[in-house]
Structure formats: structure tokens, C-alpha cells
Amino acid sequence: MMKSRTALIAGAAAAALVLSACGGSGGATDATAFDIAVSNASEPYSIPWLVGKDQGFFEKRGVSIGEIVPGKGGGTTVRNMLSGDLPIADVGFTSVLESSEAGAPLAIVGGATQSVYGLDFYALDSNTRVRSITDIGKWAYTNPQSVTQALTHILPEVAGATQPIERTSSGGVGEGVALLEAGDVDVAVVPPSVVAKTDKFRVVVSSADHLKKFQQSVITTTPEFAERNPDTVKAVVAGYADAVAFIRENPDRAAQLYADYIDIDVAHAAAIVDKAIQYDNWSAGFDPAAIEQAVEAQRMVMDRTDLEFCGLFRKEFLPGNVPATLPAECE
Known part of the structure; x- marks a missing residue:
């Protein structure tokens, strides 16, 4: 565990160099065109990002998302974001908690996956x-x-x-x-x-x-990137929210995109999308019950009760059409 935490702190230092580059003379361009790191991108985490790109939900807000860069779960995706030119990531919430404890705090700017569907x-x-x-x-x-x-x-x-x-x-x-x-x-x-x-x-x-509710992944960036590029962060979160709404109304299109992306037949992809919708799998907003359940699980893993998490959440980047309620201990 200590080795992992040391790697995270080292990654934070590398991230500072990336963020410095984004804030230079080419900062506006760098901040609005980038790849997205997504934990286990072959799984349903990627579907809102695929839909958002396909439907132009990010581009209409001035943000161009290139590749979906897969992580392998856990702290590996956090390090993938911190050590490369990947300013925003869809990453496991428990990994964000761990990185914060290790001294490399992140900013949670939106929800993402709020169920544990797909982790059977x-x-x-x-x-x-x-x-x-x-x-x-x-x-x-x-x-x-x-x-x-x-x-x-x-x-x-x-x-x-x-x-x-x-x-x-x-x-x-x-x-x-x-x-x-x-x-x-x-x-x-x-x-x-x-x-x-x-x-x-x-x-x-x-x-x-x-577990009916569980904050599995969150849309995350570094505090520095959020402060320097607030409009970019808002655009990404709003685009994700639009994609979630589109999936509910157009599951067949979402299934086709996912089937093409991971090379499975459309019928199987449609079953995955339908099941994800059934479990209310995605949301750009914050769900207090989902957050509390995930925090409780992480407290069990770390064998401690004083795990701090409230300061990681940043409501100001959420669009007005998504929930913004945090657990009672954070309000």
C-alpha cells in the first residue's frame, strides 16, 4: 500500500508539469481538446462517453474529446490521469479517496457510475x-x-x-x-x-x-485544472449529463455504439444497456446514498472511521438539471 501511495504522490508532481503546460500560451487549445481516462473502458463506464462524442454533446460546448484511454481499475487509472496529458478522468471513487489520503488530492466535479452493475x-x-x-x-x-x-x-x-x-x-x-x-x-x-x-x-x-446504490466512479480532475479551466470542466460534466439522458431515450443507439466499440453483437450490447438503465447506473449528479455506501465500504477496507471525503466534491461544476445533494455530514 505504501508503494502505491508513493506512486500517486509522484504522479501528482508529474501532473503539475502537464497542468503548467495547459496554462501556457497554448492553454486554451490544450484545455478544450484532450483524451479521457476511463476505468475499464471496455465496460459500461464508456457508454456515456461514446454517446456524448457521437451526439456532439461535448463539441457543442466547445470541448473536443479524443480517445477513451482505458485504465485497469484501482489506483492505476488515477496514475494514468495524473502522469499523462489526461486532465479529466472517469475513475473509481475509492481510488480518489485513496489518492487523497496519499497526499495527491483530486476534485470530484461530477458523478458517473452510481451502481455496481457490471461488477458481479x-x-x-x-x-x-x-x-x-x-x-x-x-x-x-x-x-x-x-x-x-x-x-x-x-x-x-x-x-x-x-x-x-x-x-x-x-x-x-x-x-x-x-x-x-x-x-x-x-x-x-x-x-x-x-x-x-x-x-x-x-x-x-x-x-x-x-447494493442498490454505490458510487462506483466519478468524473475527476485536479484542483489546479478545475480552477484554471472551469468552463471546460462544466462543459464535460454537462455533456455527460446530456449523454445519460440520451441513453434513456435512445437505448438502441447506445447499444449500437457500444457493440461497435467492444466488438460484440448488438443483442448482447442491448441487454447490457437495458440492465444498466434498470439499475440507474449513470448520473452526472451527486447521490448521497450512493456516496455514503461507497465511503462505508472504503472505511471497512482501510479499517478506519475518520476517512475524510466531503472536501473532494465540487458542486459548482454541475449543470442545473442534475442532483447536487451530498451526504448529511457534508452539508
Whole structure:
């Protein structure tokens, strides 16, 4: 953990150089044309960004978003944002909490994913011993600081599972699947994009059925970038909000874009989009219940009760048509 935190602090120093470049003579151009870092971009996190680009929701506000740069979850996506020319990211909320504790604070300028749909834990279908959460002995998550790590703590708690559990970091989603196939763990996260292509996995824990609200990811930047480029940040968050509204009204178009992006058939993509809508998966606004649940999970991971988080949220960048309520302890 100390090594990860040191890397985050080093990344913050690198970010200062990037931000300095954005604030120079070419700052206006740099601040309005950039790539977006997105945790596990092959999964539903990417859909609002794909829709926003396709429908011109960012461009009509003067922002050009180029590539969606994938992270591998956890602190890796935070470091990806801090160490490169990626001023804004859709990143795991628990990773933002960890980076703040490590001395590299970030600014949360919008919500993003507010459910844990897509973070279900699967066993091999051939593993007849593991049928429910109470059967899990070896549980893989992706990376330290990730939402999946927090889920391995809070899901047994809410489900009343009391058996001893050995938790292990796989290093990523694909690596977790490899551990499953090797028989080294009982369950691991298998994302919808993989499940859509095979029938060799069986869901054991449907995370969203246990946790109705959970702030899984947030739209994040550095405080320096937000202060220097407030209109750019507002444009990105508003464009994301427009994309979420569009997805609800036009799920078929969203499914087509997602199917093309990750190379799955449209029927499977449509099922993923419909399920995400069912779980109220995306919002540019702040949901106090989702935030509280995620903070509680992270407190369990870090074994502490004094985790500070309220100062990370910046309401002034939210458009007027999204919720802006924070947990009671922040008001």
C-alpha cells in the first residue's frame, strides 16, 4: 500500500508539469481538446462517453474529446490521469479517496457510475462447490484501491456471510479471469463484455442486487485544472449529463455504439444497456446514498472511521438539471 501511495504522490508532481503546460500560451487549445481516462473502458463506464462524442454533446460546448484511454481499475487509472496529458478522468471513487489520503488530492466535479452493475463475481460453471456467497473461500478483486476490493468486504457484510475469506489482488479483470480458469480462486469479477462472449462462467454474487446504490466512479480532475479551466470542466460534466439522458431515450443507439466499440453483437450490447438503465447506473449528479455506501465500504477496507471525503466534491461544476445533494455530514 505504501508503494502505491508513493506512486500517486509522484504522479501528482508529474501532473503539475502537464497542468503548467495547459496554462501556457497554448492553454486554451490544450484545455478544450484532450483524451479521457476511463476505468475499464471496455465496460459500461464508456457508454456515456461514446454517446456524448457521437451526439456532439461535448463539441457543442466547445470541448473536443479524443480517445477513451482505458485504465485497469484501482489506483492505476488515477496514475494514468495524473502522469499523462489526461486532465479529466472517469475513475473509481475509492481510488480518489485513496489518492487523497496519499497526499495527491483530486476534485470530484461530477458523478458517473452510481451502481455496481457490471461488477458481479463469477465462478467457473464447472465449479459445482461454489453456488452462493457463503461458499466463497478465495475471492479475487482487481487492484488495491479499487471498487472491487471494497466490494469483497462490504458484500459479505450485507449478505450475512461469516466464513473466513482469503482476498487476493489479480492485477486486472483479465488476470482475474485467468485465476478463475486456473482454479486458483473461487470467484472473480467477470465483466459483461466477457460474459456476452462465453457461457463458461456462472454468476455467484450479483453485486447490484445486494447494493442498490454505490458510487462506483466519478468524473475527476485536479484542483489546479478545475480552477484554471472551469468552463471546460462544466462543459464535460454537462455533456455527460446530456449523454445519460440520451441513453434513456435512445437505448438502441447506445447499444449500437457500444457493440461497435467492444466488438460484440448488438443483442448482447442491448441487454447490457437495458440492465444498466434498470439499475440507474449513470448520473452526472451527486447521490448521497450512493456516496455514503461507497465511503462505508472504503472505511471497512482501510479499517478506519475518520476517512475524510466531503472536501473532494465540487458542486459548482454541475449543470442545473442534475442532483447536487451530498451526504448529511457534508452539508
